Amino acid sequence: MSREVRVRFAPSPTGPLHIGGVRTALYNYLFARKMGGKFLLRIEDTDQTRFVPGAEDYIKESLEWLGISPDESPWNPGDCAPYRQSERKPSYMQYALDLVEAGHAYYAFDTSEELEAMRERLTAARVVQPQYNSITRTQMKNSLTLPEEEVKARLASGEPYVIRVKIPRKEEVRLNDMIRGWVMVQSATLDDKVLMKSDGMPTYHLANIVDDHLMNITHVIRGEEWLPSAPLHVLLYKFFGWEDTMPEFAHLPLLLKPDGNGKLSKRDGDKLGFPVFPLNWENKVDGDTAAGFREQGYLSDAFLNFLAFLGWNPGDEREIFSLEELIEAFSVERIGKSGTKFDIAKAKWFNEQYLRAKSNAELAPYVIADAAKEGVTIIQDTAEALVALMKERVTFPAEIWQGSRFVVEAPTEFDQDIAGKRWNADAVTILTAYAETLEGYTGDFDAEKAKALLGETAEAKELKLGKSMQAVRLAVTGVGAGPDLMEIFAILGTEEVAKRIRFALATLEVIG
RNA sequence: GGUCGGUUCGUCUAGGGGUUAGGACACGUCCCUUUCACGGAUGAAACACGGGUUCGAUUCCCGUACCGACUACCA
Structure with missing residues (x-):
């Protein structure tokens, strides 16, 4: 019998969603869609001290931007609401208590100072694993070591306590990861992780298992940083008696720094x-x-x-x-x-x-907006023409306006380097003649025609056009390189081209 | 330190007992182009190391090295 596939992305709202998290969300989304299942989002905000305002909205907006919004989420709840763990708080304690009842968990009263002292002591004694586990718990203050009456008294008095999982002394825990295959671990290397914190909130480990179970999650696709705690999760499913519906795990490889080593930050x-x-x-x-x-x-x-x-x-x-x-x-x-x-x-x-x-029309809004930011108003047709000019030569939409603004705005100054090399007598002769030609021209004017007229002009003066081409570009655009010049002429029209040439002619000094 | 995971060109990767080890990005060269790009062609560039198993290992096994994650009342 196969269940409907249900996967979840479970970020913590502690800041902006990292790109690695976005990829995890994407893989979850892709898997859900591929399998005809559901993609849910659950906010794991059990750590009140790390809550950052706006982080949840950021997650929502990020997924919306990419078009991978969840089917069920805090802002689009399904049958498993609520989708914020802080709002599910009341339900976790009972599950922890069930575990205590069954002998798989226990109360611990150790203060943080005592825990620290324990770790220091163990480290000094060169114990390989200085942690709260099946061996060290016998020396700590918990419901396994304290008399039953004292435990009751402490609980009744309102003394702070946590509930820890009781990891079995010697047991082989195995899980079949969809990406990595069988992973086996000895329970002796695991520690008695806290399940319920003293503030009454569950830790990730408890909340995660309980919620995944309650939300009928079938596959857990998450980052590799969770692999070490996966055996604990498997153990918890077993303790709860939920083995039959335990999800399958897939631990994703991490995103690393481009240079050197380590996780991308x-x-x-x-x-x-x-x-x-x-x-x-x-x-x-x-x-x-x-x-x-x-x-x-x-x-x-x-x-x-x-x-x-x-x-x-x-x-x-x-x-x-x-x-x-x-x-x-x-x-x-x-x-x-x-x-x-x-x-x-x-x-x-x-x-x-x-x-x-993308079509020119699709990209035009970027150009219109970028121009508007600088107080320049351009219409859709113009924007599309600029897109056509620049689309093949840029990486980002913003570069379209940056690279073609001179089409709309006549140059007021010229690249001195190019002028110094190319603004010679021949170029001036051709440009002067070309300006005259354009001023007297009334027919259709497109890139082809602009080029033909320019060629004829040069020919009439018995000059080679090639050598002066960059000067022509300089005169009209102010710079030495850019998109196809004749296309630019076609967009500008005869009058504007002539005007700009006249201005350049009047402004630039002819070189030797 | 311990536990777990990983290792094919600089990078992302395909492949997998016998291959000229393939592609993409980036890089070089050439062509196209009266600029710069685009495009096309082409070049350089990799199986971490050592043992085994085998007729044969980059591929399977073991070890070593290196890299990473984890090792909280954070997720």
Whole structure:
């Protein structure tokens, strides 16, 4: 009997959603869609001290931007509401108590000072694993060592306590990870993790298992940093008697720094000049900011495609995939095992591919907006013409306006370097004649015609056009390089081209 | 330190007992182009190391090295 596939993305609202988290969400989404199942989002806000305002909205907006919104979430609840663990708080204690009742967990009263002292003592004694476990718990203050009456008295008095899982002394724990295969661990290496904190909140381990069970999660797809605690989770499913419906696990390879070693961090992005977050972020409280891919000019579908290929590939040589195509091609089996170094050059390449595939009309709004920011108003037709001019030569939409604004705005100054090399007598002769030609011309004027007229002009003066071409460009655009000049002439029209040539002629000094 | 995971060009990766080890990004060269790009062609570039198993290992096994994650009343 197969259950409906249900997967979840379970971020902690402690800051902007990291790109690694976005990829985890994407893989969950892809898997759910591929299997015809559901993708849920659960906010894991059990640590009240780390809560950051705005982080949840950031998560929501990030997923919306990429078009991978969850089927069930705090803002779109399904049958398993609520979807914030803080709002599910009342339910966890009973599960912990059930475990205590069954002998799989116990109360512990040790203060943080006592715990620290214990670790120091063990470290000094060169104990290999200085942790609260099946051996050391016998020396601590808990319901396993204290007389029953004292335990009751302490609980009754309202003394702070935690509930710890009682890890079996000697047991082989095994799990079959979808990506890594069988992973086996001896329970002796595990510690008695806290399940319920003294503030009455569950820790990740308890809340996670309880909620995944209650929400009928069938597959847990999460980052590799969770692999070490997966055996504990397996043990908890067993203690609760939920083995039959225990989800399958898939631990994703980590995203690594582009240079050197280690996990990709915010600092790497700052240092190397690229974002590691989907959206711009600003923490109103502490002023912390981070740059986002979206604001840097990455198109959502390009970014999504790039992200999907960070640790996964379809097995053939295709690289450009729409979200629909990704769903179709996706499989957990094809996710790699090893960590992936983050390469921004590839992200740029994807962006260029998607930019070129977009229609001029789709890209025009970017140009209109960028121009408007500088107080320049342009209409849709003009914007589309500029897009056509620039689309094949840029990485980001913002570069379209940057690279073509001189089409709309006549140059007021000229690249002196180019002028010094190219503004010679021949160029001036040709330009003067060309301006005259244009001023007297009334027929249709397109790139072809502009080129023909220019050629005829040069020929009439018995001069070679090639050598003066850059001077012509300089006269009209102010710079020495750019998109096809004749196309620019066609957009400008005879009158404007002539006007600009006249201005250049009057402004620039002829070289020797 | 311990536990767990990982290791194919600089990067992302395909492949898998016998291959000229394939592709993409980036890089070099050439072509196209009266600029710069795009595009096309082409080049350089990899199986971490040592043992085994085998007729044969980059591929399977073991070890070593290196890298990483985890080792909190954080997730």
